[in-house]
Amino acid sequence: MMLMFRSALLCSLMLAASATTGAAIAEPVQARMQAIPVVASGFQASLTLLREQMRQEVPGLLTLSTVQTDQLLDLARGQLQASNVVLSRPQLLIIVDRSPSVQQLLVVAASPSEGWQVIGATHVSTGKPGRREHFLTPLGVLQNTPDIVGYRAEGTRNEYGIRGLGVRGMRVWDFGWQETDNWRWPGTKINIRMAMHATDPDALEPRIGRPDSQGCIRIPAVLNRFLDRHGVIDAEIETAAQSDPRFAALLLPGRIPTPIAGNTVVVVDSSLARQSGLAAMTQR
Template identity: 25%
Template sequence: MIKSLILILFLYKMGIANTVNIEQLQAKFNQEVIELNAFTKRYGSYLRKNCNDNLSCYKKTINTLKSWETVQNDIKLNSILHKKNTLLKPDNEYWNSIVNKLKTKKIQLNNTQFVSIIDLEKQLYIVTLWDEQTQQFQYIGNDLISSGNIYREKEVRFGEDHYLKTPAGVFRSKQGWRSDGRKSDDNITLGYGYKDRFVFYFGKQDTIRYNTFDKNKNKIYDKEKWQLITDQLNFAVHSHKSSRPMGQPNSHGCIRMTDELNRFLDNNAILHKNILDGNRWLHKYAKEPNNLKYYHLAGEYLIVFDKI
């Protein structure tokens, strides 16, 4: 007993006893992001009717559904799950490329914390954990996003919001806000996702877009005459629901993500370091997540690469 206690104290001092269970985090990501997204696509109406946006209820109901033979043999559901797992599973070569890219950024990380990465080419949001003891990044999970599409500027009428390039670089989260859940004019699109989804804000950033209007404010339809110009984007990462799919650039420049990924980032303090004091929520104008976990690992960095 005494030897065991001495060993525990030794490990604690060495930092090993506090090592995060990566497999547990990966399983949590898979359940709450990948699996929940697939079941929502297939049984969304049933889940929302029975659970009223309660995550614990969603998970419990999905576990029940998985026990049903009809669900187990659901070809469409299995196809969605297979597609997501195949598409999103990183190989060693890709992960090593990510790690090498991260080393070039030389970010000052003083404690174990979450670090978020975006690959604009592959349209992926990648959640990692930087371990202070091992000085290594650990892979948690990834999901499809939708970034800025500057070519959609052709759709813009004078006075409407422009389509800008999503900026690449290292960004630190600022004080965001929660979505009011308001629908767009089509009565379908939820620009910032369901009510109370968190909008992660990274400040005003320099970027580029096409100018598709002449000096008389007339639309230029000849693409050869478009000019790339500099502009600024109020850069945010947020939930989004519309007919346009994830995995393709479609946004005005911000990062759109699935509802499930947004809730995972919010509930697990992936980008909440600047609004937490230990486990105390500091944001005066946005309520605390219902089920906040891993606040001791809270992150603040979002690193966006044009290509990995």
């Protein structure tokens, strides 16, 4: 079955109330609850295996301090609570820190009973407002669900010779329309199409680790392949693929999906937490 490819420039400013690509608009994240099957056993063994696989497949993983790790996990728990998302079973999730000085992504194994453990961490690039059609990556919870059919990069170049979504075949996780700050009119909001994807390996991937995107989450190609191969946030997509050929065509042939896959990306900002802490100290 042919893989589905779609040419699109994501993270562009879109003022329309609905998508023009034919993908369904996602429900508000705060209205969704996780509805994926419970993993009965093997959580610790699965996360240990995935940690080793990530170490082998994603070179240059970051080493985070205990203080930084605890802060990011706490911020992510807060975002989940604010969005009324409950993790009803042990599963993987992704945390992205959009702080300009951090720009990191963590793959986390989260268990309601056994706590949260980091599988691995890498640099990413999030939105850099101030340029045409560039906006801040929105805080909150993004979910990979069958409400939207994701796609793969075609590897086409724009007028500047840039392959914005990476080389042909790179996975694009499409999270639908999300609200973010509109820097052009302070105090107002705007909807952007949110996705997580690779980027041009020559011109843009070397810049990963600093704010640079139009609002999407840019990830290294090796991380894209790892997430795709092991279905890290594809739990609902794997289920949908059993009965819907669109999702079967999307998923990678020969993949090795982890049994603790989830469907959630949580975007946080540790710089805001630091600012809040400093403000509280000055008021004492």
